[in-house]
Amino acid sequence: MTTDQGLDAIVVGSGPNGLAAAVTLARAGLRVRVYERNPQIGGGAATAELTLPGFRHDVGSAVHPLALASEFFQKFGLKDRIELRVPEISFGHPLPGGRAGVAWQDIERTAAGLGRDGLAWLRLLGPLVQNINAIAELTGDALLRVPRHPLMLARFGLRTLEQGSPAWNWRFSGVTAPALLTGTFAHSIGRLPSPSTAGAGLTLAAHAHAGGWPIPIGGSGAIVQALADDLLAHGGEIVTDADITSLKELPPARIVLLDVTPRALVDLADGALPARYAASLRSFRYGNAVAKVDFALSEPVPFTATALRRAPTLHVGGTRADQALAENAVARGRHAEFPYVLAAQPSILDATRAPAGKHTLWAYTHVPAGSTHDQTEQITRQIERFAPGFRDTILASYSQTAAQMQNHNPNHVGGDIAAGAISMTQLVRRPVLSGDPWRTPLAGVYLCSSSTSPGPGVHGMCGYRAALSALAHEYNVVDPPDLTPHKGN
Structure with missing residues (x-):
């Protein structure tokens, strides 16, 4: 990929958590780009015609108990x-x-x-x-x-x-x-x-x-589209059909947030992670x-x-x-x-x-x-x-x-839509035992998928928490940005 000196933050993955992270960073005034491996954004929250013309189905989640509570x-x-x-x-x-x-x-x-x-x-x-x-x-x-x-x-x-x-x-x-x-x-x-x-x-x-x-009227894709519209309205970019296989492929940016599983983070890092942290990620269990x-x-x-x-x-x-x-x-x-x-x-x-x-x-x-x-x-x-x-x-x-x-969706390892086994241990150790589980040992690199706290569901909280952590550590911004709708978005 070509070098782009104009970026402050990159998000890999356009599921609800990736887009929540991107929106939060863009609302904080950062120049954000999202990369998505599929032609369609949304990950497990997309909506598409899967059977016959005119029949619109939710690709992943369909009902959203946490959409109002998040x-x-x-x-x-x-x-x-x-x-x-x-x-x-x-x-x-x-x-x-x-x-x-x-x-x-x-x-x-x-x-x-x-x-x-x-x-x-x-x-x-x-x-x-x-x-x-x-x-x-x-x-x-x-x-x-x-x-x-x-x-x-x-x-x-x-x-x-x-x-x-x-x-x-x-x-x-x-x-x-x-x-x-x-x-x-x-x-x-x-x-x-x-x-x-x-x-x-x-x-x-x-x-x-x-x-x-x-x-959601119009399908789960309506949630994803609302997030994407807000990101674009605040100067963000979305690049589809972009399968990132190494962090080295990304253009320079101060922050990189990864809506991927712990196993994928180890692969993307190409051996750059400390051995103990990488071992902890490898021990993360999928269900x-x-x-x-x-x-x-x-x-x-x-x-x-x-x-x-x-x-x-x-x-x-x-x-x-x-x-x-x-x-x-x-x-x-x-x-x-x-x-x-x-x-x-x-x-x-x-x-x-x-x-x-x-x-x-x-x-x-x-x-x-x-x-x-x-x-x-x-x-x-x-x-x-x-x-x-x-x-x-x-x-x-x-x-x-x-x-x-x-x-x-590679985050669904073996078909595990929770991106990690749901156990009492892995609700606390998700993916590592830490008060800030989204931050990795690599400078400016954060994990924001459902493999992090608080876990699975279409709530955006993993991405939101990861973005707040990144803003605090990389920009010393401790007050969450305003996310309320503005006229036109």
Whole structure:
């Protein structure tokens, strides 16, 4: 690449974290350039026609529980830049016999539908919902520092330990409530029960009853486009089809932020990293994977439980025991016979996703890392169990194995969309044990991917924190730049 003396900062990777970092630096007055290996920006938050013309599918994430809760997106004013539609039903969960659990945004309404377990639901989640800002702060900054809300941390920790242990059923007497809750735990690719999956799931469930689980109108790509528009409006550049294989290929810049995994950072550094730090990065563990299928449908999914036809997000996995059986099979390196399926039907809220009268369905299931198994039939069969006739609505489908997920986005090592195993250890050591895990030993080089704190999700916080660290260390700028929308962007 040619030398460019006009740059202050370079960002490699245009996922939500890379763009959040770039926006933050550009708003601080720096001249920023983003390099993206693919023709399309966005990484795991892009939207594209994958099946048939007119059917727009989210390439990666589809539903965004953290879009309203993220400190970065709040400061960026995301809800004022794009339409985030919050449904009445945050998520639904079909059960055998035509039954279903429904998590309404209204927690009281949810509890009323859970019968004898309604009070248990309120006692478990109510305090978290009432203190959602403290929960967001706790889970959005998983570093070694004195917590500002120690009482809330204790409450959250006790609930996490309970639901992450064999005692997870003690407060429930029925089937629906524990199944409904476990659907959120299984978002994390891990053993059930375990503290890491329980902590992540309780956080998601609390957000479901607080701000809700919004759907971006126009797809996840709308979030990415809002970030890109702001970057360009403040003098930034984006270069696509630029596969950076070494830091030596980059033009001179005072700051380099890398939206890549620890393994990729070692490769990019070409031996320049100190041996101990490089060894620590190599020891960073990646988790199991997802296999994804997108469907173009002639009509909405015909769930037997009709309330689920109004739910944009669905956890299709049966009872709590069924979901644990499936997830634990994957944890042992096997493909589940009846897998847990996370599904989204955004077209019931967003008419831009499909031609008139038609619909899209986004679905993935968990598989062992690096799997080359096409899961189309397994996902179809599992949904058909709770929506007889679903198979007949399919006009076309597009499948990606775990191995193919990595081909599209190298950050998804082996198909691990979390860019690193979710464990209690790796929520603190992400990717190294440090109060500033984004800063590397190389002068001016920072890591800003989901492999850093606070971890996975479309929230931009990894990129935002990395950019603030870079501004403080390289420019002695300690006050965060203003990110609020200006007229025209």
